[in-house]
Amino acid sequence: MKIVKKNPQGESRELLLKEFFLNAYLIAMLKRVGEESGRIRRRGRPSLEPAPVRVR
Template sequence: MTIVKKNKQGETRELLLKEYFLNAYLIAMLKRVGEETGKIRRRGQAVGEPAPVRVR
């Protein structure tokens, strides 16, 4: 299945449905990674330093 997008100049671009969802997934994943990285930095940990883990 393909998706056809038209821009203002009337040019069309066809995307495979798989490609469309893969792009959406990658964008969402990168956004989540950025948010998690921001949380770690706000906690004051150095970049590359592993997060503390509880040991029982």
């Protein structure tokens, strides 16, 4: 299925419906990743030093 859009200059642009929904899905996924990484970052900063390990 195709979607035809016309801009104010009268030019038309055809988009495949599948491409339209794929773009919408990717934008929503990137937004969610950004929110989750912000939430994790606010929770606490992880230690950058290696944890001590017992050696036998």
